[in-house]
Amino acid sequence: MTTATLDPTNPFGQPSALPYGLPDFAAIRDEHYLPAFEAGMAAERAEVEEILGLPEEPTEENLLLALERSGALLDRVSMVFFNRTSADASPELDDLEERLAPRLAAHHDAIYLDPRLHTRLEALHAAVEAGDQDLEPDAAWLLHTLRLDVQRAGAGTRPEVQAEIRELNGRLTTLETSFGRHLLADTNAAAVLVEDRAELAGLAEGTIAAARQAAQDRGHESGYLLELSLFSTQPVLAALTDRGLRRRVHEASVTRGAHGGAHDTRTTLLELAGLRARRADLLGFEHHAAYVAADSTARTTEAVDEILGRLAPAAAANARAEAADLEAALQVDEPDATLEAWDWPFYAERLRQERYALDDAALRPYLELERVVRDGVFHAATALYGITFTDRPDLQGYHPDVRVFEVHDVDGTGLGLFLADWYTRESKRGGAWMNNLVDQSALLDERPVVVNNLNIPKPPAGEPTLLAWDEVITLFHEFGHALHGLLSDVRLPSQSGTEVPRDFVEYPSQVNEMWAWEPSVLQRYAVHHETGEPMPEEWVETMLASRQFNEGFATTEYLGAALLDQAWHQMTPEEVPTDASEVEEFEARSLAVAGIAVHGVTPRYRTTYFNHVFGGGYAAAYYSYIWSEVLDADTVEWFTENGGLLRENGDRFRQALLARGGSGDPMDAFRELRGQEPRIEPLLARRGLG
Ligand SMILES: [Zn+2]
Numbered sequence: 001m002t003t004a005t006l007d008p009t010n011p012f013g014q015p016s017a018l019p020y021g022l023p024d025f026a027a028i029r030d031e032h033y034l035p036a037f038e039a040g041m042a043a044e045r046a047e048v049e050e051i052l053g054l055p056e057e058p059t060e061e062n063l064l065l066a067l068e069r070s071g072a073l074l075d076r077v078s079m080v081f082f083n084r085t086s087a088d089a090s091p092e093l094d095d096l097e098e099r100l101a102p103r104l105a106a107h108h109d110a111i112y113l114d115p116r117l118h119t120r121l122e123a124l125h126a127a128v129e130a131g132d133q134d135l136e137p138d139a140a141w142l143l144h145t146l147r148l149d150v151q152r153a154g155a156g157t158r159p160e161v162q163a164e165i166r167e168l169n170g171r172l173t174t175l176e177t178s179f180g181r182h183l184l185a186d187t188n189a190a191a192v193l194v195e196d197r198a199e200l201a202g203l204a205e206g207t208i209a210a211a212r213q214a215a216q217d218r219g220h221e222s223g224y225l226l227e228l229s230l231f232s233t234q235p236v237l238a239a240l241t242d243r244g245l246r247r248r249v250h251e252a253s254v255t256r257g258a259h260g261g262a263h264d265t266r267t268t269l270l271e272l273a274g275l276r277a278r279r280a281d282l283l284g285f286e287h288h289a290a291y292v293a294a295d296s297t298a299r300t301t302e303a304v305d306e307i308l309g310r311l312a313p314a315a316a317a318n319a320r321a322e323a324a325d326l327e328a329a330l331q332v333d334e335p336d337a338t339l340e341a342w343d344w345p346f347y348a349e350r351l352r353q354e355r356y357a358l359d360d361a362a363l364r365p366y367l368e369l370e371r372v373v374r375d376g377v378f379h380a381a382t383a384l385y386g387i388t389f390t391d392r393p394d395l396q397g398y399h400p401d402v403r404v405f406e407v408h409d410v411d412g413t414g415l416g417l418f419l420a421d422w423y424t425r426e427s428k429r430g431g432a433w434m435n436n437l438v439d440q441s442a443l444l445d446e447r448p449v450v451v452n453n454l455n456i457p458k459p460p461a462g463e464p465t466l467l468a469w470d471e472v473i474t475l476f477h478e479f480g481h482a483l484h485g486l487l488s489d490v491r492l493p494s495q496s497g498t499e500v501p502r503d504f505v506e507y508p509s510q511v512n513e514m515w516a517w518e519p520s521v522l523q524r525y526a527v528h529h530e531t532g533e534p535m536p537e538e539w540v541e542t543m544l545a546s547r548q549f550n551e552g553f554a555t556t557e558y559l560g561a562a563l564l565d566q567a568w569h570q571m572t573p574e575e576v577p578t579d580a581s582e583v584e585e586f587e588a589r590s591l592a593v594a595g596i597a598v599h600g601v602t603p604r605y606r607t608t609y610f611n612h613v614f615g616g617g618y619a620a621a622y623y624s625y626i627w628s629e630v631l632d633a634d635t636v637e638w639f640t641e642n643g644g645l646l647r648e649n650g651d652r653f654r655q656a657l658l659a660r661g662g663s664g665d666p667m668d669a670f671r672e673l674r675g676q677e678p679r680i681e682p683l684l685a686r687r688g689l690g
Contacts, residue, residue, distance in 0.1 A: 005039055012036035012077045020417045020447050021438045023080045025398045030092060033081050037100060040074030041107045047071065052116040058124040060139045068443055068492050079437050087453050088399050088427045113162065118155040121147050138491055138663040148295060154283055161282050168279045172272065179268045180615035183256065186263035190252040192226040194245065200224060202241040228253050230611060232602040233557065238345040250342035257608030266580035269607060269614045276619065277573040289569040292620035296501045297667050301570060304623050307630060308566065310680055312559050312596045314690030318552025319598045325351065341602050348550050356546040358539065360468055367472055368529040369422065369456065369465035376525030377479045380515035384650025385487065386410030389418065407486055416440065416448035416486045424455035431455065432474045434481035441493035448497065450485040452478040464529050469543065473513055480512025489659035499662040503624035508658060510632035517544065518645055548688035553601055555687055560603030562623045563594040565613045569620035583607055631670055633682035638674055
């Protein structure tokens with residue numbers, strides 16, 4: 001086909017001949033990407049043209065399976081390219097990514113808005129309803145999700161409505177980008193300059209040096225610049241002893257985007273909320289939140305509201321109880337003072353130290369990376385699923401730091417490859433994540449190749465990598481995503497592994513965190529790297545005991561943001577405020593109505609700097625994290641009730657949940673595993689709420 005136009009030396013032209021289709025990184029060069037993308041889009045257009053132009057009635061084979069087989073070249077290059085731009089980028093690749101984004105979006109739109117696709121999907125649906133055609137269950141689910149995708153793209157609407165939706169989509173993308181740019185500028189402008197070093201008391205030397213450097217970098221002749229993170233509650237507040245400076249930092253943080261002038265985000269966010277409501281209306285949804293929920297496991301905003309509404313009072317009550325403790329601690333320093341938002345992290349940290357003195361530096365020698373992986377992460381997976389891991393130093397990753405492991409099933413058959421990219425570097429974006437290089441699919445006869453990325457600082461050559469406790473949890477978490485990909489056993493590539501809705505995808509990875517705490521696992525991996533001694537028992541107990549500390553605050557600030565997100569997106573176009581002066585009042589009213597307004601707790605993000613929902617893809621979906629955690633906590637309870645780390649339990653979780661990926665309604669998988677609807681009580685208990 002059109003792939004013939006691709007230079008025959010371009011390694012994306014053919015499926016890789018390496019084991020498991022591992023991309024041939026030694027052969028891939030930067031100049032291969034653009035031609036492969038162009039040939040890939042052309043090839044997919046031609047393939048889809050053929051599928052939609054067929055004169056015969058649509059069937060599972062000629063429509064659904066044919067679509068699943070299409071776009072192979074584009075998939076190959078996309079997976080390698082987007083893995084590179086997140087894990088090992090360069091200015092050239094970033095630039096290419098930016099240039100490709102609108103072209104890929106238009107390519108996608110051209111397929112989803114093709115009226116023939118809509119017609120053929122509806123015809124197949126009608127034939128199935130009439131009993132004239134029978135679909136395999138995975139194909140039936142694919143038909144369901146494709147019809148929804150196409151409907152949500154606006155394919156079923158009149159041409160003039162479609163034209164308006166296209167225009168709205170373009171305007172929304174522009175506004176989101178502009179929100180992010182203004183927010184970044186205002187966040188930089190809001191950094192707090194401190195002239196007197198004495199005011200910085202409490203900060204570590206390294207933090208002070210960084211603040212000095214930041215001031216110099218921004219052209220200040222003297223002083224120290226405290227730069228702001230995206231969160232409302234700035235991390236430095238936990239350390240700063242000067243109450244006046246704490247207040248300045250906090251106020252600078254929570255007024256971002258609301259200063260008037262060039263970087264005020266209020267007009268932008270109001271237009272965004274209004275246009276999203278308008279688009280939802282055109283597409284036949286009550287509001288934008290309903291449009292988003294339709295594509296999730298929650299399905300309706302009523303279900304979202306119910307979960308958030310049940311958590312809110314319990315979280316707020318606990319936060320108020322925590323505030324009373326903290327206020328007592330504050331009054332030792334300042335009699336009669338009222339606890340304010342800028343005091344909370346400082347006194348919480350002081351109480352945490354008093355109650356659970358645990359020194360990060362003392363823990364590290366017991367948490368050596370290699371040991372944590374082999375005797376912790378891998379060991380738990382072997383105990384649960386019978387799978388084993390073999391180093392494959394002969395296989396090359398996309399960067400010298402990447403390790404390649406082959407994964408075998410319990411009977412010895414090869415399951416897939418696991419690539420581990422643990423270390424931080426300048427070319428890698430922040431955070432931790434999992435992605436696929438090859439999707440598992442029986443239809444395409446492909447086994448999975450998955451990657452875990454973390455940002456662990458690399459020690460000097462020859463020294464061991466000693467971890468902080470939260471890095472251990474992150475290793476287990478990301479490996480939970482990897483297992484979802486590796487143990488996938490589906491036919492269709494678009495339903496492979498982690499191809500599940502956003503409010504479901506964090507669930508298996510959160511469940512996998514439980515094995516970090518499992519005593520039999522912890523005893524194996526938490527061993528001093530020099531002496532071989534196990535971690536002292538009482539430290540483990542202290543860590544367990546400290547898990548609920550300050551959870552009232554953490555849950556309240558999270559729910560504040562999640563409820564604000566819902567409030568902004570559960571409106572008809574007419575209900576959205578239009579004047580910038582109404583934003584603050586709308587926010588205060590929404591938090592009060594939701595019962596989550598607690599003195600001293602600011603939502604994790606306030607409206608004017610809520611980049612997840614106004615600058616990007618989490619609009620009306622910020623609730624997803626807690627939704628996944630409800631499923632996670634309930635499943636942890638199921639494992640515990642059934643004896644914990646046992647092959648029997650692992651096999652059940654694998655078959656009911658991990659293996660199925662997105663090949664059916666994910667909530668059916670949950671119900672089959674648990675035998676009932678998800679319950680919220682295990683999450684409340686975990687967080688010590690209610
Ligand atoms: Zn995750």
